[in-house]
Amino acid sequence: MAGSIPRATVARLPLYLLCLEGMSQAIVSSDQLASTAGVNSAKVRKDLSYLSPKGTRGVGYDVKELKQLIALKLGRMASSVVAIVGAGNLGQALAGFEGFSEHGFTVAALFDTDPAKVGNTVGGTRIYHLDELGSVVAGEAITIGMITTPEGPAQEVADKLAAAGVRSILNFAPAILKVPEGVEVRRVDLSTELQILSYYLNIEKDAAG
Amino acid sequence: MAGSIPRATVARLPLYLLCLEGMSQAIVSSDQLASTAGVNSAKVRKDLSYLSPKGTRGVGYDVKELKQLIALKLGRMASSVVAIVGAGNLGQALAGFEGFSEHGFTVAALFDTDPAKVGNTVGGTRIYHLDELGSVVAGEAITIGMITTPEGPAQEVADKLAAAGVRSILNFAPAILKVPEGVEVRRVDLSTELQILSYYLNIEKDAAG
DNA sequence: TAGATTGTTAATCGATTAACAATC
DNA sequence: TAGATTGTTAATCGATTAACAATC
Numbered sequence: 001m002a003g004s005i006p007r008a009t010v011a012r013l014p015l016y017l018l019c020l021e022g023m024s025q026a027i028v029s030s031d032q033l034a035s036t037a038g039v040n041s042a043k044v045r046k047d048l049s050y051l052s053p054k055g056t057r058g059v060g061y062d063v064k065e066l067k068q069l070i071a072l073k074l075g076r077m078a079s080s081v082v083a084i085v086g087a088g089n090l091g092q093a094l095a096g097f098e099g100f101s102e103h104g105f106t107v108a109a110l111f112d113t114d115p116a117k118v119g120n121t122v123g124g125t126r127i128y129h130l131d132e133l134g135s136v137v138a139g140e141a142i143t144i145g146m147i148t149t150p151e152g153p154a155q156e157v158a159d160k161l162a163a164a165g166v167r168s169i170l171n172f173a174p175a176i177l178k179v180p181e182g183v184e185v186r187r188v189d190l191s192t193e194l195q196i197l198s199y200y201l202n203i204e205k206d207a208a209g
Numbered sequence: 210m211a212g213s214i215p216r217a218t219v220a221r222l223p224l225y226l227l228c229l230e231g232m233s234q235a236i237v238s239s240d241q242l243a244s245t246a247g248v249n250s251a252k253v254r255k256d257l258s259y260l261s262p263k264g265t266r267g268v269g270y271d272v273k274e275l276k277q278l279i280a281l282k283l284g285r286m287a288s289s290v291v292a293i294v295g296a297g298n299l300g301q302a303l304a305g306f307e308g309f310s311e312h313g314f315t316v317a318a319l320f321d322t323d324p325a326k327v328g329n330t331v332g333g334t335r336i337y338h339l340d341e342l343g344s345v346v347a348g349e350a351i352t353i354g355m356i357t358t359p360e361g362p363a364q365e366v367a368d369k370l371a372a373a374g375v376r377s378i379l380n381f382a383p384a385i386l387k388v389p390e391g392v393e394v395r396r397v398d399l400s401t402e403l404q405i406l407s408y409y410l411n412i413e414k415d416a417a418g
Numbered sequence: 419t420a421g422a423t424t425g426t427t428a429a430t431c432g433a434t435t436a437a438c439a440a441t442c
Numbered sequence: 443t444a445g446a447t448t449g450t451t452a453a454t455c456g457a458t459t460a461a462c463a464a465t466c
Contacts, residue, residue, distance in 0.1 A: 008432085009433095040434070040435060040436095041435090042434075042437090046433095046434085046435085056442060057442045058441065058442040059442065
């Protein structure tokens with residue numbers, strides 16, 4: 001079963017893909033990939049073994065084959081359609097982010113409640129009113145939702161996304177969302193990241209001082 | 210020594226803080242905090258025990274006291290000064306992100322190489338030329354750098370930040386950065402997050418179909 | 419005292435990695 | 443065959459959590 005890949009391994013697959021994309025060679029060894037990715041080579045081999053063995057002993061892995069295999073496992077072959085809720089600075093920035101299309105994601109719609117924004121387009125993507133969420137999600141076959149609203153409306157937006165059938169949410173709002181069973185939420189909290197950085201900055205100072 | 214707090218615990222402290230900030234009550238039990246944060250209550254108690262015991266048996270934790278204690282441990286009492294390199298959509302969005310100032314971070318400068326942007330201000334923050342990085346970092350006492358450039362120049366920017374004495378980098382570019390010993394990098398890769406989401410989206414479909 | 423909840427121990431779990439047989 | 447590197451085992455490590463004595 002596909003679900004038997006450990007979460008830690010799944011989280012590293014995009015990293016390996018990123019490393020492979022920057023390589024010009026045809027064959028790569030686990031040692032090379034490991035040092036590029038900054039991890040242990042045994043870990044690389046173990047991680048890749050979940051994909052079904054694709055390396056050649058004594059030689060290494062075929063870069064092109066490996067890229068396809070990882071992309072396939074990540075479900076990237078069938079392009080996913082994304083909606084962004086919250087057409088503020090961050091939402092608009094994400095709507096224009098080229099990295100998404102490079103990895104098989106299409107931003108099909110932005111949503112907001114501001115009448116001054118609704119109806120406009122950002123980089124070719126139309127801004128709809130939040131009330132239209134249900135019909136647009138269905139019409140555009142949207143499977144991933146990104147929440148870029150402030151903290152206040154985040155939970156309500158999550159509820160609407162879940163009700164519309166969206167099962168994957170990437171949450172940029174500084175809020176802990178309650179969602180029904182079966183909905184996967186990943187939180188990307190910029191101040192959390194900064195606070196973690198800040199902690200290590202300070203213990204370094206302590207150690208030095 | 211401060212560094213003896215496990216990395217997994219450090220990564221959860223901002224989450225607890227976020228949960229506590231949303232609470233109106235004066236006292237909270239590990240059970241309540243755990244269910245709000247979505248983790249096990251034994252984990253909460255263990256995590257908090259690294260801060261030095263602050264709870265009262267039979268009662269719980271004082272919310273206000275706990276907030277201050279976590280903030281203190283995270284080094285947030287002394288506000289950190291941030292530079293953002295790359296004044297594109299994402300960089301400008303981050304420069305205007307209120308969440309930073311709410312958590313004791315000040316964005317002191319943006320950097321870019323585009324002559325059309327240099328000299329402008331975004332939400333009160335000035336855009337400098339990348340060549341001025343060294344002097345501005347020193348002058349503004351910048352300790353954290355955020356890289357919001359495309360993949361191409363990301364490594365060069367990291368080199369310049371490290372050379373300027375910045376020891377904490379938050380990297381939004383889809384690139385694996387090589388940095389000197391002692392520099393902490395956290396990568397925030399939006400397509401990585403989407404790919405992980407996409408994986409779980411697909412195994413769910415497999416299980417259902 | 420009786421009830422509640424912490425702080426901590428010890429068992430468990432899962433992830434990491436050294437080591438090496440398999441094999442190209 | 444000799445050299446290299448995979449795939450996998452088994453040991454190790456660190457994080458999680460059930461359980462409970464301590465104690466408010």
